[in-house]
Structure formats: C-alpha cells, structure tokens
Amino acid sequence: MNILVVNAHPETKSFCSSLYQSAIATLTESGHTVTTSDLYSLSFQPVSDRHNFSSVKDPDYFKPQAEEIHAVEHGTFAPDLAAEMAKVEQCDLMIWHFPLWWFSVPAILKGWYDRVFAMGRFYGNGRFYETGMMRGKRAMLTLTTGGPVEAYQPGGFNGDMNGVLRPIQRGMFEFVGFSVLAPQVAYAVAHVSDQEREDLLEAYRARLRSIDNEAPITVGSY
Amino acid sequence: MNILVVNAHPETKSFCSSLYQSAIATLTESGHTVTTSDLYSLSFQPVSDRHNFSSVKDPDYFKPQAEEIHAVEHGTFAPDLAAEMAKVEQCDLMIWHFPLWWFSVPAILKGWYDRVFAMGRFYGNGRFYETGMMRGKRAMLTLTTGGPVEAYQPGGFNGDMNGVLRPIQRGMFEFVGFSVLAPQVAYAVAHVSDQEREDLLEAYRARLRSIDNEAPITVGSY
Numbered sequence: 211m212n213i214l215v216v217n218a219h220p221e222t223k224s225f226c227s228s229l230y231q232s233a234i235a236t237l238t239e240s241g242h243t244v245t246t247s248d249l250y251s252l253s254f255q256p257v258s259d260r261h262n263f264s265s266v267k268d269p270d271y272f273k274p275q276a277e278e279i280h281a282v283e284h285g286t287f288a289p290d291l292a293a294e295m296a297k298v299e300q301c302d303l304m305i306w307h308f309p310l311w312w313f314s315v316p317a318i319l320k321g322w323y324d325r326v327f328a329m330g331r332f333y334g335n336g337r338f339y340e341t342g343m344m345r346g347k348r349a350m351l352t353l354t355t356g357g358p359v360e361a362y363q364p365g366g367f368n369g370d371m372n373g374v375l376r377p378i379q380r381g382m383f384e385f386v387g388f389s390v391l392a393p394q395v396a397y398a399v400a401h402v403s404d405q406e407r408e409d410l411l412e413a414y415r416a417r418l419r420s421i422d423n424e425a426p427i428t429v430g431s432y
Numbered sequence: 433m434n435i436l437v438v439n440a441h442p443e444t445k446s447f448c449s450s451l452y453q454s455a456i457a458t459l460t461e462s463g464h465t466v467t468t469s470d471l472y473s474l475s476f477q478p479v480s481d482r483h484n485f486s487s488v489k490d491p492d493y494f495k496p497q498a499e500e501i502h503a504v505e506h507g508t509f510a511p512d513l514a515a516e517m518a519k520v521e522q523c524d525l526m527i528w529h530f531p532l533w534w535f536s537v538p539a540i541l542k543g544w545y546d547r548v549f550a551m552g553r554f555y556g557n558g559r560f561y562e563t564g565m566m567r568g569k570r571a572m573l574t575l576t577t578g579g580p581v582e583a584y585q586p587g588g589f590n591g592d593m594n595g596v597l598r599p600i601q602r603g604m605f606e607f608v609g610f611s612v613l614a615p616q617v618a619y620a621v622a623h624v625s626d627q628e629r630e631d632l633l634e635a636y637r638a639r640l641r642s643i644d645n646e647a648p649i650t651v652g653s654y
Contacts, residue, residue, distance in 0.1 A: 220496070
C-alpha cells in the first residue's frame with residue numbers, strides 16, 4: 211500500500227511523535243511505501259486565505275469554495291497545497307497522529323484539512339459520503355489524551371470518545387469517502403510508566419503489521 | 433455587560449462578517465461595552481508552540497501544559513496571547529462568528545482557543561465544568577453553513593447540528609465553566625435571496641437586543 215502518515219505534535223520527543231516514528235518504521239519494514247507530512251517540521255501554515263491560490267477569480271470578494279473550483283480548473287493551487295493534495299490522492303491509507311486538544315485536532319492539522327481538502331478536488335458536485343471522491347481509501351486516527359480511558363466513556367467525565375471523534379471521522383473522513391479504521395487512542399500518556407508506554411508502542415506496531423487486512427468500523431451519525 | 437465579539441471569516445464582505453458587524457453595532461447601541469477579536473484582521477497566528485511564551489521552563493522537551501503553568505506563575509505569556517486572555521477574563525459574554533468548515537471552527541479560531549485557554553489560567557487543578565474558572569460567564573456560537581437546515585437534523589444528510597457543535601459547546605465552553613446560549617445558525621447563506629439575508633440579520637439584531645435576559649441551554653454530553 212501507499213500510506214500517508216501525518217503528525218501534528220510540536221515536540222519530536224513526545225509520545226505522540228514516538229507513535230508517528232513507530233508507524234513510519236513498522237509500515238516501511240512491512241513493505242509499504244510510506245509518505246509523511248510532519249506538519250510542525252514542515253512549518254505548515256494553517257490559515258486558509260488567498261495564499262491558497264496562485265491565481266484570483268474574484269479580487270473583490272473572497273469566496274473560498276469558488277476560488278477552490280477556479281484553482282482546480284486552472285491548476286493554480288499554491289505549491290505547498292498542491293504537494294499535500296498529491297500525497298492524499300496517491301495514498302491507499304492515511305493515518306493522523308495528534309494530541310487531542312480541546313476535543314479535536316490541533317489547529318495546524320485542522321488548517322491542513324481546511325486548505326488541502328478543496329471543493330472540486332476532494333468533494334462536491336454530488337460526490338459525498340457513499341459516493342465520495344476518496345472512496346476505496348481508508349483513514350485512521352492515532353491520538354494521545356491527557357485524561358484516562360474512564361473519562362471518555364458514555365456518561366464519563368468527558369463523554370464518549372466516539373462522540374468526540376465523530377465530527378472528524380464522519381464529518382471529514384467519511385464525508386469525502388474514506389472508510390474509517392478504529393481509532394488508536396493512547397490515554398493519559400503523561401501519567402503512565404515507561405514500561406506502559408513501551409507496551410503501548412508495541413501494541414501499535416503489532417496492529418500496524420496487519421493493517422492491510424483490517425475491516426473499517428461503522429462511525430454512525432450524530 | 434462586557435462582551436467579547438470574535439470573528440473568524442477571511443472576507444470582510446461575507447455574510448458571516450456582516451453578522452459580526454451587526455453584533456458590534458447592536459450591542460454597542462444597547463449600552464454594552466464591546467471588545468473585538470477579528471482574527472483575520474489581527475493576522476492571528478494559530479499554531480501552538482514555543483512562541484506562546486517569552487520564557488522557557490524546559491528547553492529540551494516542549495510540554496505545552498507544563499510551559500503554560502510556568503508562564504502563569506511567571507507572567508510570561510507572549511504579548512499577543514496575554515492581550516487575548518485579558519479580553520476573555522474581562523468579558524461577561526463571548527460570541528464567536530465563524531463559517532462552519534469541516535464540521536468545526538476554522539483553524540485560525542481553533543488555534544486561538546488552543547493558545548489562549550492555557551492550563552492554570554483557564555482550567556485545571558480540579559476546576560472543570562460545574563466548577564470551571566469561567567463560571568458566571570456566558571458564551572455563544574454564531575455560524576454560517578453551506579448546507580440547508582434539513583441537512584443538520586437528526587437522521588439528516590450531515591446529522592444533528594447539536595452533535596456537530598457538542599465538542600465546541602461542551603468540550604470548550606462548558607469545560608472551562610461558560611454557560612452556553614443557543615447557537616445562532618444561518619443556514620445555506622450562499623443560496624438565499626438578499627431579502628432573506630436581511631431578514632436573518634434583523635432577527636439576529638432583535639435577539640441581541642435582549643441577550644442580557646436569555647437563559648442558557650443544556651448542551652448535554654456525548
């Protein structure tokens with residue numbers, strides 16, 4: 211498989227970045243072709259604006275989606291975006307590594323999605339969900355949390371993790387046609403022992419060695 | 433009241449920005465003290481990293497929350513963050529204006545939250561939800577969508593808007609203690625007539641004239 215591995219943690223020594231590095235190593239050893247987007251290392255700029263484009267459709271009124279369709283037709287996405295778009299289009303599986311910040315992805319990753327997943331290239335013209343343009347590809351979240359697993363159950367302190375992740379897994383991934391693999395959640399990683407962290411890494415590596423054969427989950431709606 | 437009015441749309445002529453401008457005008461006319469954060473005009477930088485701080489606790493390992501607590505103790509948040517933090521702390525009501533991008537806020541607004549709502553200053557040490565540090569303040573979302581109202585019902589094309597907004601209203605606002613006012617949602621604003629847009633603005637202005645007396649909603653968990 212061609213696998214795009216994304217990271218959105220600011221610290222290369224963090225456990226999240228260790229999961230990211232483990233994924234690259236394990237998937238490469240398994241014979242896959244691995245492409246990476248380490249967003250902090252790339253100094254990826256997440257603010258969606260006219261810098262997304264090297265041309266202008268309407269200089270007086272910036273409508274992001276209209277400019278996106280114009281850029282699809284004229285091949286005028288900014289070079290940094292064009293490179294990221296090609297990575298997504300060429301992958302069979304996309305895995306995001308990130309710390310859960312405010313029940314969502316860090317801004318650098320939200321902006322990567324805001325800017326890269328352009329209308330007319332990744333969705334639109336009646337192609338959403340079951341008929342989405344990314345159909346046949348799979349996507350997966352690998353995240354770290356501050357709180358413990360008990361906090362993310364239905365009725366728990368922070369509520370069901372499936373609900374927390376639904377706007378991402380349903381609203382981003384399934385919206386454009388990705389099938390979703392079960393999220394890999396490493397809970398409370400700042401509060402566990404070195405041995406437990408090593409066990410979490412090994413469990414992740416073991417899972418990734420047979421990721422080819424894993425069946426998607428049903429995310430469900432709101 | 434002291435009211436903090438935030439905007440996260442890149443185009444000043446957009447309907448979202450018109451809602452923002454209407455809020456400033458109406459709330460000022462009603463006698464409130466209005467403070468603003470127009471994030472695109474501010475060129476707000478949403479990537480959370482060492483630029484959040486003017487001092488360093490651990491130069492070898494960047495742990496965002498540990499650095500936040502250090503910055504609270506030493507008064508060493510970066511000036512742009514310190515200014516935004518003061519605005520939040522001084523407000524009685526905070527209103528966000530934004531276009532719904534990928535079932536969430538634009539990256540510039542996510543990063544504003546990631547960076548401004550620092551541990552030790554806005555939450556932590558057992559102060560969350562009902563005992564949150566922002567208790568007594570209210571917060572509200574004013575958003576525009578591409579899809580129509582039918583798409584955002586339970587069982588609808590995109591699913592229940594309350595579920596879409598829960599990670600924000602529950603996971604950001606209520607987590608730090610804000611009471612939540614009902615979201616003001618302007619659906620499919622690119623596809624309605626000028627008269628309908630004017631009606632939406634007038635309904636918003638009418639609501640804001642008596643916002644002092646509005647009771648919070650129950651957001652609910654996942």
